Amino acid sequence: MSGVDRYRPPMRKVTLPMNAGGTQTYEGHDAAAQFRALALPLLDDVYTLARYLLGSAADADDAVQECYLRAFRHFDTYHGPAIKPWLFTILRNVCNAEFARRSKARLRNREADAETLEDTTPLWQEIRDTPETALLRELDATTIRGLVAALPAQFREAIVLREINDLSYREIADVVGVPVGTVMSRLARARFMLRAAWKAEEGLPA
Amino acid sequence: MTCTETQILLHALLDGELDAGHARDVEAHIAACLGCASQLRQYRALHDVMSVVDLGFTAPLSLRRRVDAALPSGRPAPAPSRRLVLRGFAMGSMASAAAAATVMFAIVRSDQDQRMFSEVISAHLRSLQAEHLTDVETSDQHTVKPWFNGKIDVAPPVVDLTAQGFTLLGGRLDYIDGAGVAAIVYRRRRHVINLFVAPGAGAEDRGAKIEPVQGFNIRRWTEQGLNFWAVSDINAGELQEFGQKFEAALRPGSGS
Numbered sequence: 204m205s206g207v208d209r210y211r212p213p214m215r216k217v218t219l220p221m222n223a224g225g226t227q228t229y230e231g232h233d234a235a236a237q238f239r240a241l242a243l244p245l246l247d248d249v250y251t252l253a254r255y256l257l258g259s260a261a262d263a264d265d266a267v268q269e270c271y272l273r274a275f276r277h278f279d280t281y282h283g284p285a286i287k288p289w290l291f292t293i294l295r296n297v298c299n300a301e302f303a304r305r306s307k308a309r310l311r312n313r314e315a316d317a318e319t320l321e322d323t324t325p326l327w328q329e330i331r332d333t334p335e336t337a338l339l340r341e342l343d344a345t346t347i348r349g350l351v352a353a354l355p356a357q358f359r360e361a362i363v364l365r366e367i368n369d370l371s372y373r374e375i376a377d378v379v380g381v382p383v384g385t386v387m388s389r390l391a392r393a394r395f396m397l398r399a400a401w402k403a404e405e406g407l408p409a
Numbered sequence: 410m411t412c413t414e415t416q417i418l419l420h421a422l423l424d425g426e427l428d429a430g431h432a433r434d435v436e437a438h439i440a441a442c443l444g445c446a447s448q449l450r451q452y453r454a455l456h457d458v459m460s461v462v463d464l465g466f467t468a469p470l471s472l473r474r475r476v477d478a479a480l481p482s483g484r485p486a487p488a489p490s491r492r493l494v495l496r497g498f499a500m501g502s503m504a505s506a507a508a509a510a511t512v513m514f515a516i517v518r519s520d521q522d523q524r525m526f527s528e529v530i531s532a533h534l535r536s537l538q539a540e541h542l543t544d545v546e547t548s549d550q551h552t553v554k555p556w557f558n559g560k561i562d563v564a565p566p567v568v569d570l571t572a573q574g575f576t577l578l579g580g581r582l583d584y585i586d587g588a589g590v591a592a593i594v595y596r597r598r599r600h601v602i603n604l605f606v607a608p609g610a611g612a613e614d615r616g617a618k619i620e621p622v623q624g625f626n627i628r629r630w631t632e633q634g635l636n637f638w639a640v641s642d643i644n645a646g647e648l649q650e651f652g653q654k655f656e657a658a659l660r661p662g663s664g665s
Contacts, residue, residue, distance in 0.1 A: 235480065235481045235482065238480070239480060243476070243477070246468045246472075246473060246476065247465060247466070247467055247468050247599075248465070249468075250466055250467070250468035250472065251464075251465040251466045254466045260469075263466075264469070264471075264472045264475070267468065267472060267476065268472065268475055268476055268479060271476045271479065271480065272479055272480075275480055275481075342458075342462075343462075344462045344463055344464055347458075347459065347462055347464055348464055351464070365424065366456070366459040366460070366464070367459070367464045367465055367598070369598070369643070369644060371426065371644070372421070372424065372426045387417055387418075387420060387421055387426075388417055390420050390424075391416065391417045391420045394420060394452055394455060394456075397455065398451060398452070398455055401455065
């Protein structure tokens, strides 16, 4: 396959993981069409992440639009193969800028809270299981969304990227900009908090 | 391995992110530790519920239009150009001949399997586009299985994997390679899994093989004289999990 590439003029190109036989290559002048074909099908995924990161539907709309515009402007820096984490990284930057704009003080508090939690909350000691409490009843989607939304930012982000947006630990680490080990411990903490909230919702003892 | 380590690593285990060595260590600890075993059960239940329930949001149409209007319109993408290959020949060098030979070899090698893969992908895409995902729509395996009677010459096994995180949506009659096949439809989060079942004509049991094709994953295996293709856009790890759970449920004495 690379033998074919060798005869191409040195033009800006984007290599796409499109078909089983190998890769397809497109020149820069088709960048807009390519960007649309790759990025627009992910609109629901990007919107979902924006909703969880920002909380409000109107803010999510603005952030998603800004994300797509930025992504298109920087499309030449995209080198594949997975476009989803790349878009998410941009979206996350947009959302963080939005938070910074809204209130720097509030953002600092938010992070301070999260750090306290990370340092002091025990992961497992308080759990006393009986077979009855071991089973989680299936809550409806709206309730679960609410429980996820109530998690502190960095844990919410980890669990949404993993469970709802379907990213691997490596991809989450790249999007968030932390080591894989941190992703793992944040996920553990996120699930711990989520399970506690879940049981409280059902009136079960934690 | 200590409980503290296990409490973290069990998440990687249920996310399918542990290498074989660590997975064995964690499983060994869990087999011997009631507390950690109970933790894993609970977190697995949480993980499975979150996989089944659709927690995503759908972008409103107004946003879709806004984004569409804000982006420059592009010309439709060109088909992968045969001219590039021809240009390769025109250069006439040894290298291009070698490249062409490689291409030819790849094409010749794309045997029956590859052709079936693209047929399976086409059927999967058809099912998503035409809003004709299921002919019989029910999550009851005992309704889906008899529905196929007399429609095709296989009696496909239908198992409900809802408890394992894969919701049974129903069944459909489909055509692959000109022959009628059973399509059993599952959902995980917002991803559809089509499981195609066709008679294997005396085929021997064949171990599962997962391949990415056109951005989808296909898991193919042969069992009890039937050919199976599971196709979806979920990641390979989850499709593997689906296949394993399906196979496990078919085995006698599995209790489901």
